[in-house]
Amino acid sequence: MAAPSSNTCGAMERSIRERVPPLLTDLYQFTMAYAYWRTGRHLEPAVFELFFRDNPFGGGFSLFAGLHDCLLFLRSFRLTDEDVEFLRSVLPPDTDPAFFQFLRGLDCSGVTLRSVPEGTVVFARVPLMEVSGPLAVVQLLETSLLCLVNYASLVCSNAARFRLAAGPKRRLLEMGLRRAQGPDGGLTASRYTYIGGFDFSSNVQAGFLFGIPVAGTMAHSYVTSFTSLEEVWPQTLVAVNGEKDPVDIVSLTKGWLSRVCELLGAEPGKISEGELASFLSYAIAYPQNFLPVIDSYSVACSGLLNFCAVALALCELGYRPVGVRLDSGDLCRQSVDVHRVFRLCSEHFSISAFDSLIIVGTNNITEQSMAELNKKENAIDVVGVGTHLVTCTQQPSLGCVYKLVEVRGKPKMKISEDPEKSTVPGRKAVYRLVDAEGHxxxxxxxxxxxxxPEAGGSLNCYPLRCDDSCISVIPAQVACLRQDVFTKGQVTHPLCSAAETRAKVQGSLQTLHPRHKRLQEPDSYTVALSEKLHNLVTEIRKGSSNSRNFLLAN
Amino acid sequence: MAAPSSNTCGAMERSIRERVPPLLTDLYQFTMAYAYWRTGRHLEPAVFELFFRDNPFGGGFSLFAGLHDCLLFLRSFRLTDEDVEFLRSVLPPDTDPAFFQFLRGLDCSGVTLRSVPEGTVVFARVPLMEVSGPLAVVQLLETSLLCLVNYASLVCSNAARFRLAAGPKRRLLEMGLRRAQGPDGGLTASRYTYIGGFDFSSNVQAGFLFGIPVAGTMAHSYVTSFTSLEEVWPQTLVAVNGEKDPVDIVSLTKGWLSRVCELLGAEPGKISEGELASFLSYAIAYPQNFLPVIDSYSVACSGLLNFCAVALALCELGYRPVGVRLDSGDLCRQSVDVHRVFRLCSEHFSISAFDSLIIVGTNNITEQSMAELNKKENAIDVVGVGTHLVTCTQQPSLGCVYKLVEVRGKPKMKISEDPEKSTVPGRKAVYRLVDAEGHxxxxxxxxxxxxxPEAGGSLNCYPLRCDDSCISVIPAQVACLRQDVFTKGQVTHPLCSAAETRAKVQGSLQTLHPRHKRLQEPDSYTVALSEKLHNLVTEIRKGSSNSRNFLLAN
Known part of the structure; x- marks a missing residue:
C-alpha cells in the first residue's frame, strides 16, 4: 500500500483537454448545425437540459459527476484547421464553404452552464445541467457532455453503493483498469470510483493525474516465478534498531517456519519452497510493506505458513509486516481461519504486531457479495473490486438525455405518445426542500x-409520475440546487480536486434519509413541478392538440 | 450519411501513444519490478501468455483485437522523468534510489511479441499473445496489454454477433459514444465495432482518426426547435438540372402535402407545422442528403406525411431524397407501414425515386431484437445500435489473463485447486487444423x-476440458496461428488500418463452420494439447506433489 500524492491539476487538465476534442461527437450535431446556420437560426438563444429518467441499479438515488470534465471541455472547445478540413471531407459536397469559416471561429464564449455541483446526490428527472447559448453551439455540445456525465455519474453511483454495502469502516480498493473500456475508460473509472467513496486505486496514472491514493503489492506471477530459496538474494536483512550486521533472514525464517508448523500441526512437506522464496525476496525488498498474496498454491497448507514465518522473522528484526491478500475461494471463511492463526501466533510467540495484521480480499466482488460480508463472520479489512465496479455489470449505462426546453425565450416541449418520454418545457429553477430533521x-x-419557495411556508406542487394530483408541503429549509458554473467562456466556479469532491459526496449522502439509501427496494424520492410549471405543461399540451391547419393558411 | 475518409495513421498513432503512458498500470507491477530488481532477477528471460478462459456472450468464438494498440504501446514504452518522480513519491521510502535509474532507462528493446493476427477468430484457452523479455519488463506490461486487448476483443466480438444476427445485407451504424466509458471508451468502441463488422459510426473523431465512415443527419431537438413555416429561410431551392431561377419550395411542398393527405386519407389538422418547417429547412440545406427522423410527434399522422411532401418536392426539382429514420415504438411494424406508403406514392405520383428510399431504425437495439428482425416482416435497411453494443450489456467484460509460463528456460505452471485456473506451462507453438471443407x-x-503437425498425417492430442482422454485427428491443412509482430523494440509486422482488419475479420469468420457461429448454443470448438505438452503438464503436476522437504535440506 502506498501513500496519497498531491493533486497535479495541470497534468490532469492537459490530459482531459486532449481527450475531448470537439470532433468527439455524433456527426448529426454538425449536419444540424449546418442546417441551423443555413436557415439563419444558428445564433438564436436556446436552452438545453441534461437529466436522466431512472435512478441506476434500481436504487433510490444517483450521484452527479463529470462536471469538472465538462467545464474543461467547454473552456477549450475550439475546432482546429485540421478538424474543420476533416468535416469538409465528410459533410455533403454541397455544404456552403462559408459554414466552415463559421466553424473555425466557434467557441463557448456565448455559452452559460448552470449545474448541480459535482458530487451531489440527485434524482431521476431533475434537470441537472442547463446549457444556454447560441442554438448551433449548444446543440454541438450534446454528445460530448452526455459522454462526460453518463459514465462518470454511473460509476460514481456504483462506487457509492459498494461503499454503502461495505459499511463505513472497511477500506475499498478499485482495481478495474484491465477490465475497463480501454485506457481512458479505466482512468475515468479510477477517478469517479474514488469520488464515489473508494479509498485507493491500483491505477498509478490515476494517482499521478488526480492525486488518488494508489495501492498494491504483488500478483501470483511474482510468486510462481520463484522455484527455490537459492533465488533469494541478498539472503540478509539489517534489523531496524539493532546492530548494523546483516542477519541471515533465510535461516531465521526457516526456523520460524518449523515453529509455525509445529504450532499449527502442519506438514512441512506440503509447503511450496518457491512461494517462500518469493515472500522472502519481497520482504527483503520491502520489509516495511510486506503484504503478499497467499493463495498461489494452498492458503492453509502453504501460503499462510510461509507468510507467518517471514512475518515473524521481520518482527524479530523490528519490522512491522502489513498483512495478506486472499484472491480465491470463500473469502469470509478463509479470512476467519487466517485471523485465528494470526491470533494464535500473537499469543504463542508474544508478537503483538500480529494482532494488527490486515487481510485484503479480492475475488470477483459484486455489490451483493460485498453486502454479504456484513452478514457473514469474516475478518476482511480491505476489499479490492475490479470488474463489477468499473463495468457496472448490474446496469452498464446511465441514460442521461439532453433536451431542448427553450428557443428565443419560447418554451419547447416534446410531446411523446409515451408520457415518460415527454419533456418539461421552459427555463427552470430547481430547489431542494429539506425537512425539520435535515433530510x-x-x-x-x-x-x-x-x-x-419559502422555508416554513406551505406550497402546492405536482409530483411527477402522479397523474396530475396536487400535494401540499412545508419545507423547513430550502436550498437552490444549481449554480452558475460557466459564463461567457469562463469557468466561474472553483474546480475541485477529486478528494474535495469525494468529501462532498459523503456529505451529500449523509443528509439523505436511510429509506432512500437502501440498496434494495428503496422508498422513492419525490420530484415535483411547481403549480406554474404544471400549468404551462397543461397549456402547451392543450395548444398542441388545437393546432391550426397551416395548409389552409396563407 | 457521409462518405468514408482516408485513414490518417499519424494522428491515430499520436492519439494512442498519448493514451497509454507506462503509468497506466497497476501499482503492484512496479512493486514487483522493484522486488525482482532487488533480488537481481529483473533481467532473467521470462515468457508470459495472454488468453481468456471462456468465449464471451455464451458464444462459440471470439475475435482477437487490440494488437495494433499494443504494438504502438510497446514501441513507445518509456518512463519520463516526471513519471519516475511520481513513482518515487508513491513507492515505499526505503526503495533503493538506483531502482529509479533503472526505470528511467527502461524500454521494450528486449521484448518480443508473438501474436495471433488482429481480427482473427479465436477460442477460449488458446494463448493469443506470447510476450517474452526481461522478467521485470514483461511483468510491467501486464495491465496495459490486458486493458488494450480485453475491451477491444470484447466489443469487436459483440459487433460480430450483431452482424451475424443482422445478416450480411443490412447496414449497421454504431452510435454509442454517449453511453461509453468516457471519451476514449467511446473512441475504442467505434474503432472495434467497425472492425467487428459495422458499416458506419456516428463518432466523427473515429472517422478522423481511423478512417471509419461516419453517418448521421438529425435529432429530435432539431425538429422540435421549429414552430412555424415562417422560420424556413431561404424558402427557395434551385432545381438540379433546370432553370437557374429558385423555386418556392415551401409552396411546392404544401401542394404535395395536400395531395399526399388526399391519397392517404390523412387529416391535415394533425400535421405538425414545426416538423414540416424543420424538414424543409434541412432539405434546403442538404437537398441531396434528406433523411429526417420522423417520429418526433406521430409517424402516421405527421412525420411520414411531412417527409413524403418534402421528398416529393425534392424529386420534382430533380433531387434524390435518401430516406427516413424511426427512433421509437415497434420498428418492424412501422417500417412496413412506411414502406407501403413509399410504394403508394411511387405508383400514384410515378416517382420511381420513392422505390429506393431507405429506412433507418434506431431504438435501444439488442442482439436479440436484431435477430428478431430476420424473423418478423420489416423494411429496415440500416440499423443503428448504441448502448447494448458499446457497453456489451450481456457481458460487459472479457476476462483475459496474463500468465507466466517460463523463466530462464524453465517451464512455469500455476497448479490451482480449481483446475480451470491452472495454467499450461512452457513456451508454445499454436496450430490451427483445417478439415477437407476448409473449416x-x-x-x-x-x-x-x-x-x-503435417497436413494429411494422423496425430494424437488431448482436448482441454476432457480429463486426459486422447483423440486422433487428420488435418487437411495446418496453419501456424501466431507470428512475430514485435522484436527488439521494433514492430516487425505491417500495422493494418481499421478497414484492412475489418476485412480480415469477415474472412476469418467466413471459414468458421456455422455450427460454431450459431449465436445460441453453438457447438464448442476443440482446443487440444499435443502429446508432448500433455506429458509435460502431467510431469510437473507429479513433481509438485512429490516435492522435497526443503526445511530439512541444507
Missing amino acids: PFLDLVCLAAEPP | PFLDLVCLAAEPP
Whole structure:
C-alpha cells in the first residue's frame, strides 16, 4: 500500500483537454448545425437540459459527476484547421464553404452552464445541467457532455453503493483498469470510483493525474516465478534498531517456519519452497510493506505458513509486516481461519504486531457479495473490486438525455405518445426542500421566473409520475440546487480536486434519509413541478392538440 | 450519411501513444519490478501468455483485437522523468534510489511479441499473445496489454454477433459514444465495432482518426426547435438540372402535402407545422442528403406525411431524397407501414425515386431484437445500435489473463485447486487444423520445440476440458496461428488500418463452420494439447506433489 500524492491539476487538465476534442461527437450535431446556420437560426438563444429518467441499479438515488470534465471541455472547445478540413471531407459536397469559416471561429464564449455541483446526490428527472447559448453551439455540445456525465455519474453511483454495502469502516480498493473500456475508460473509472467513496486505486496514472491514493503489492506471477530459496538474494536483512550486521533472514525464517508448523500441526512437506522464496525476496525488498498474496498454491497448507514465518522473522528484526491478500475461494471463511492463526501466533510467540495484521480480499466482488460480508463472520479489512465496479455489470449505462426546453425565450416541449418520454418545457429553477430533521424530501422544479419557495411556508406542487394530483408541503429549509458554473467562456466556479469532491459526496449522502439509501427496494424520492410549471405543461399540451391547419393558411 | 475518409495513421498513432503512458498500470507491477530488481532477477528471460478462459456472450468464438494498440504501446514504452518522480513519491521510502535509474532507462528493446493476427477468430484457452523479455519488463506490461486487448476483443466480438444476427445485407451504424466509458471508451468502441463488422459510426473523431465512415443527419431537438413555416429561410431551392431561377419550395411542398393527405386519407389538422418547417429547412440545406427522423410527434399522422411532401418536392426539382429514420415504438411494424406508403406514392405520383428510399431504425437495439428482425416482416435497411453494443450489456467484460509460463528456460505452471485456473506451462507453438471443407476444426497447442503437425498425417492430442482422454485427428491443412509482430523494440509486422482488419475479420469468420457461429448454443470448438505438452503438464503436476522437504535440506 502506498501513500496519497498531491493533486497535479495541470497534468490532469492537459490530459482531459486532449481527450475531448470537439470532433468527439455524433456527426448529426454538425449536419444540424449546418442546417441551423443555413436557415439563419444558428445564433438564436436556446436552452438545453441534461437529466436522466431512472435512478441506476434500481436504487433510490444517483450521484452527479463529470462536471469538472465538462467545464474543461467547454473552456477549450475550439475546432482546429485540421478538424474543420476533416468535416469538409465528410459533410455533403454541397455544404456552403462559408459554414466552415463559421466553424473555425466557434467557441463557448456565448455559452452559460448552470449545474448541480459535482458530487451531489440527485434524482431521476431533475434537470441537472442547463446549457444556454447560441442554438448551433449548444446543440454541438450534446454528445460530448452526455459522454462526460453518463459514465462518470454511473460509476460514481456504483462506487457509492459498494461503499454503502461495505459499511463505513472497511477500506475499498478499485482495481478495474484491465477490465475497463480501454485506457481512458479505466482512468475515468479510477477517478469517479474514488469520488464515489473508494479509498485507493491500483491505477498509478490515476494517482499521478488526480492525486488518488494508489495501492498494491504483488500478483501470483511474482510468486510462481520463484522455484527455490537459492533465488533469494541478498539472503540478509539489517534489523531496524539493532546492530548494523546483516542477519541471515533465510535461516531465521526457516526456523520460524518449523515453529509455525509445529504450532499449527502442519506438514512441512506440503509447503511450496518457491512461494517462500518469493515472500522472502519481497520482504527483503520491502520489509516495511510486506503484504503478499497467499493463495498461489494452498492458503492453509502453504501460503499462510510461509507468510507467518517471514512475518515473524521481520518482527524479530523490528519490522512491522502489513498483512495478506486472499484472491480465491470463500473469502469470509478463509479470512476467519487466517485471523485465528494470526491470533494464535500473537499469543504463542508474544508478537503483538500480529494482532494488527490486515487481510485484503479480492475475488470477483459484486455489490451483493460485498453486502454479504456484513452478514457473514469474516475478518476482511480491505476489499479490492475490479470488474463489477468499473463495468457496472448490474446496469452498464446511465441514460442521461439532453433536451431542448427553450428557443428565443419560447418554451419547447416534446410531446411523446409515451408520457415518460415527454419533456418539461421552459427555463427552470430547481430547489431542494429539506425537512425539520435535515433530510431532503422533495426536489421542486419551478419556472426560472418564479419566486423561490419559502422555508416554513406551505406550497402546492405536482409530483411527477402522479397523474396530475396536487400535494401540499412545508419545507423547513430550502436550498437552490444549481449554480452558475460557466459564463461567457469562463469557468466561474472553483474546480475541485477529486478528494474535495469525494468529501462532498459523503456529505451529500449523509443528509439523505436511510429509506432512500437502501440498496434494495428503496422508498422513492419525490420530484415535483411547481403549480406554474404544471400549468404551462397543461397549456402547451392543450395548444398542441388545437393546432391550426397551416395548409389552409396563407 | 457521409462518405468514408482516408485513414490518417499519424494522428491515430499520436492519439494512442498519448493514451497509454507506462503509468497506466497497476501499482503492484512496479512493486514487483522493484522486488525482482532487488533480488537481481529483473533481467532473467521470462515468457508470459495472454488468453481468456471462456468465449464471451455464451458464444462459440471470439475475435482477437487490440494488437495494433499494443504494438504502438510497446514501441513507445518509456518512463519520463516526471513519471519516475511520481513513482518515487508513491513507492515505499526505503526503495533503493538506483531502482529509479533503472526505470528511467527502461524500454521494450528486449521484448518480443508473438501474436495471433488482429481480427482473427479465436477460442477460449488458446494463448493469443506470447510476450517474452526481461522478467521485470514483461511483468510491467501486464495491465496495459490486458486493458488494450480485453475491451477491444470484447466489443469487436459483440459487433460480430450483431452482424451475424443482422445478416450480411443490412447496414449497421454504431452510435454509442454517449453511453461509453468516457471519451476514449467511446473512441475504442467505434474503432472495434467497425472492425467487428459495422458499416458506419456516428463518432466523427473515429472517422478522423481511423478512417471509419461516419453517418448521421438529425435529432429530435432539431425538429422540435421549429414552430412555424415562417422560420424556413431561404424558402427557395434551385432545381438540379433546370432553370437557374429558385423555386418556392415551401409552396411546392404544401401542394404535395395536400395531395399526399388526399391519397392517404390523412387529416391535415394533425400535421405538425414545426416538423414540416424543420424538414424543409434541412432539405434546403442538404437537398441531396434528406433523411429526417420522423417520429418526433406521430409517424402516421405527421412525420411520414411531412417527409413524403418534402421528398416529393425534392424529386420534382430533380433531387434524390435518401430516406427516413424511426427512433421509437415497434420498428418492424412501422417500417412496413412506411414502406407501403413509399410504394403508394411511387405508383400514384410515378416517382420511381420513392422505390429506393431507405429506412433507418434506431431504438435501444439488442442482439436479440436484431435477430428478431430476420424473423418478423420489416423494411429496415440500416440499423443503428448504441448502448447494448458499446457497453456489451450481456457481458460487459472479457476476462483475459496474463500468465507466466517460463523463466530462464524453465517451464512455469500455476497448479490451482480449481483446475480451470491452472495454467499450461512452457513456451508454445499454436496450430490451427483445417478439415477437407476448409473449416478450422481444432487448435493444437504444442511445445515450441516440437515439429509442426503435417497436413494429411494422423496425430494424437488431448482436448482441454476432457480429463486426459486422447483423440486422433487428420488435418487437411495446418496453419501456424501466431507470428512475430514485435522484436527488439521494433514492430516487425505491417500495422493494418481499421478497414484492412475489418476485412480480415469477415474472412476469418467466413471459414468458421456455422455450427460454431450459431449465436445460441453453438457447438464448442476443440482446443487440444499435443502429446508432448500433455506429458509435460502431467510431469510437473507429479513433481509438485512429490516435492522435497526443503526445511530439512541444507
